Amino acid sequence: MQVIWAKQALLGDGWARDVSVEIDASGRIGAITPDSPRPAAAHLAETLLPAPANLHSHAFQRAMAGLTERRGPDPRDSFWTWRRLMYRFLDQLTPDDVQAIAAFVQMEMLEAGYATNVEFHYLHHGANGQPYQDIAEMAARITAASADTGIGLTLLPVLYSYGGLDRRALVAGQDRFGNDPDRFAQLYEATARHLATLPADSAMGVAPHSLRAVDRHGLEAAIALAGPGPIHMHLAEQIAEVDEVQAALGARPVEWMLANTPLDTRWCLIHCTQMEPHETTALARTGAVAGLCPITESSLGDGIFDALRWRAAGGRFGIGSDSNIRIALSEELRTLDYSQRLRDHSRAALAENARSTGRVLLEEAARGGAQAAGRNSGAIATGLWADLLALDDLGPDGQERTGDMTLDTWIFARDDRSVRDVWAAGRHMVQAGRHIRREDITASYARVMRRLAHEG
DSSP states (O other), rough: EEEEEEEEEEEETTEEEEEEEEEETTTEEEEEEOOOOOOOOEEEEEEEEEEEEEEEGGGGGGGGGSSSSSSSSSOOOHHHHHHHHHHHTTTTOOOOHHHHHHHHHHHHHHHTTEEEEEEEEESSSSSSGGOOOTHHHHHHHOOOOHHHHHEEEEEEEEOOOOTTTOOOOOOOGGGGGGGOOHHHHHHHHHHHHHHTTTTTOOOBBEEOOOTTTOOOHHHHHHHHHHTTTEEEESSOOHHHHHHHHHHSSSSOHHHHHHHHHHHOEEEEEEEOOOHOOOOOOOOHTTTTTEEEEEHHHHHTOOOOOOOOHHHHOOOOOEEOOOOOOSHHHHHHHHHHHHHHHHHHHHHHOOOOOSOOHHHHHHHHHHHHHHHHTTSSHHHHHHHSOEEEOOOOOOTTTTTTTTTTTHHHHHHOOOOOGGEEEEEEEEEEEEEETTTHHOOOOOOOHHHHHHHHHHHH
């Protein structure tokens, strides 16, 4: 059994002082005792928080960070020109590369304060779309990375069948993603076998990529495979996407999904930056989570999610790092709130009477991320997985600050260097601000990057 003693902790029912948290042998929170003396053998934390899940990641894209910031021949660079660059880049990646990149990504997530990686995994096959001998070879590499890093993993194999709503064939680059529903079912079963080698907190779902990449039959097949597990899907991210869906299906993406799909709490819809007000309200009421990736959405010029209207309708959200151009939990949360301020010319956009902006951001991201991950976590409460984050050095700004003000200082005045410790289902993987295997994981990633730079 591990024991953490925190000077202050954000519990499921609010802040408490002098809190002893016991983690049992299974990795769950066994007991919580506020107003307790510090046990002799306890690990000391200044501020203990629930550690959220990173609910949307494409691990391999981390190796592209910094490579796509020049203007191309297109005078109006966009998501679509970025995507063409991404396709050319991924042609070089081997299974060994993907494992090293994924481990580095997961390490950075843990050091930023995330306890779980929800991997939207669509790089399945080898060059020219040829499946590996083990059809789930790439999924095996993601699970191997998780075993190395100790992060919680929810793995979402992606169904990707077409290059557009006219069912056109996949182009070069996309062919490494492609499966029809029958082969995808084989991939799903093989992925489940690999995932079974991980600790009990790992989980699995499915991800029909988008309305552009799957037809109705594929969508229904993916939903059937998921059973009670999480279902994630890109939705209403780009104006051109909305126009294509409306032209082909006679409705905007969110309108079509609401009318044709049994949306519920299993679902996480990613981005949703191109929604009309009535769509936002109706989608929020389904119980689905909005999967928000503010840094990537800013990088790609996707647009601004209507978080205020979403929350007013009872909607939940979580945070993901998507393209992994920058893995920074506090910055994702800050960028989400700042986007609302910029759009509406307001301040403290997401704050409530009883909760500050920082507390709303962290608590809602933790709860929504847990739901999207299909993970029994999201708060510091007995019986939940011990997904925990300890803050320490808030610098001179943080002197004598407690409660909600601690979170506001971390998110709006500091950064993730204030994250001192992180536990994922009780696994104490970040200590004194560094992952316990940082040197080895970084060295492997650096070798991949040197080779890619030489060959590129």
